[in-house]
Amino acid sequence: MSTRSQKWVLAKTMKGSATLTHFRLEEEDLSTDLQDGEVLCEAIYISVDPYMRPYAERSLTVGSMMMAEQIARVLQSKNPRFPVDSLVLANVGWRTLTRVSDMKSLRQLPIMGDVPVSNALGMLGLTGLTAYYGMTHICKPRAGDVVVVTSAGGAVGSVAAQIAKATGCKVIGICGSDEKCHWITHDLGLDAAINYKTDDVTAKLQETAPNGVNCFFDNVGGDSAGAVICHMAVGGRAALCGAISLYSDDIHRPSQGLSIYRAIVAKQLTVQGFNVLNWFSSWHEAYRALYDLVLEGKLRGKELIYEGFDKVPEAFLKLFQGGNLGKIIVKIRD
Numbered sequence: 001m002s003t004r005s006q007k008w009v010l011a012k013t014m015k016g017s018a019t020l021t022h023f024r025l026e027e028e029d030l031s032t033d034l035q036d037g038e039v040l041c042e043a044i045y046i047s048v049d050p051y052m053r054p055y056a057e058r059s060l061t062v063g064s065m066m067m068a069e070q071i072a073r074v075l076q077s078k079n080p081r082f083p084v085d086s087l088v089l090a091n092v093g094w095r096t097l098t099r100v101s102d103m104k105s106l107r108q109l110p111i112m113g114d115v116p117v118s119n120a121l122g123m124l125g126l127t128g129l130t131a132y133y134g135m136t137h138i139c140k141p142r143a144g145d146v147v148v149v150t151s152a153g154g155a156v157g158s159v160a161a162q163i164a165k166a167t168g169c170k171v172i173g174i175c176g177s178d179e180k181c182h183w184i185t186h187d188l189g190l191d192a193a194i195n196y197k198t199d200d201v202t203a204k205l206q207e208t209a210p211n212g213v214n215c216f217f218d219n220v221g222g223d224s225a226g227a228v229i230c231h232m233a234v235g236g237r238a239a240l241c242g243a244i245s246l247y248s249d250d251i252h253r254p255s256q257g258l259s260i261y262r263a264i265v266a267k268q269l270t271v272q273g274f275n276v277l278n279w280f281s282s283w284h285e286a287y288r289a290l291y292d293l294v295l296e297g298k299l300r301g302k303e304l305i306y307e308g309f310d311k312v313p314e315a316f317l318k319l320f321q322g323g324n325l326g327k328i329i330v331k332i333r334d
């Protein structure tokens with residue numbers, strides 16, 4: 001027995017800004033005669049994430065499937081851990097149907113209570129985990145600290161900012177639209193917002209954080225990040241989570257030059273890049289802490305949901321155009 005699966009593959013080498021022409025839709029036959037231990041699952045939601053851009057350039061050849069985590073439903077199973085009709089987190093890429101043999105790609109969906117299951121790809125998934133560990137283990141904010149988060153209206157940034165807020169910090173978010181600035185201050189309760197497209201970031205930091213910034217959670221790199229580093233207080237801690245403003249650049253020739261080294265030395269800063277996968281084995285701890293914040297009303301998220309498998313590349317490109325409030329996901333089916 002077999003069935004047809006659809007998948008998005010890389011249509012040409014990833015260089016410069018990602019465009020729709022970088023992706024091609026393909027179909028393939030999938031045998032459904034499962035071996036012991038295997039499952040067949042169908043995508044319900046697919047996550048799109050900025051890391052896919054540098055990963056595609058670094059690790060994918062033309063014709064390779066794009067990678068991604070999904071929430072999927074088990075259609076057939078020869079594995080008692082993943083019964084038919086259960087929902088799973090499946091690290092299987094931009095594809096509709098998957099025969100899973102490598103069980104390292106599958107995890108049971110955590111209990112979501114009243115929270116929509118799609119949040120298992122967002123604030124209660126790897127996105128939340130990234131924010132949680134970067135903020136609590138690298139920034140290590142204390143009540144009263146001044147914390148700055150870039151892309152503060154995005155998926156990771158909005159969670160990181162709310163964790164700092166729940167710790168009792170003064171939190172300043174940097175983002176790229178007035179709508180996002182309004183959301184993070186009025187709905188999420190941040191203390192101040194800076195629009196990096198229309199404000200003078202340095203002048204705004206001097207105004208909102210006159211004694212400097214103690215903790216910095218950076219998602220974007222480039223000039224905004226440089227402005228924050230140069231405005232940090234002595235002994236400040238910076239968690240470098242992402243550098244989306246530089247993802248289309250040659251890693252050796254970034255388009256935005258930074259003069260941050262003098263500030264790092266003079267202010268004795270601790271600046272640490274990190275990868276959330278280092279904490280993957282302890283995701284239950286982060287999940288529990290984040291879920292508690294949701295129950296206490298201290299963590300709220302938004303989702304921008306695209307409908308249909310044909311929309312996956314478009315949803316992905318939106319990450320680089322900006323403007324999404326919270327997490328972008330693609331709904332494939334009910």
Ligand SMILES: NC(=O)c1ccc[n+]([C@@H]2O[C@H](COP(=O)([O-])OP(=O)(O)OC[C@H]3O[C@@H](n4cnc5c(N)ncnc54)[C@H](OP(=O)(O)O)[C@@H]3O)[C@@H](O)[C@H]2O)c1
Pocket residue numbers: 049050051126127130151152153154155156157174175176177180219220222240241242243244245246274275276277318319320321322323324326327328
């Ligand atoms: N270290 C890790 O383990 C790890 C794990 C997950 C994610 N990340 C990183 O975390 C960052 C945020 O990821 P996310 O999933 O939460 O995405 P996101 O913030 O929800 O979406 C991306 C946002 O980046 C902003 N952006 C795009 N181009 C920009 C530019 N040139 N300059 C400044 N801002 C720009 C846009 O916001 P505006 O509308 O505000 O411009 C856009 O909405 C990414 O850099 C990602 O690679 C790292």
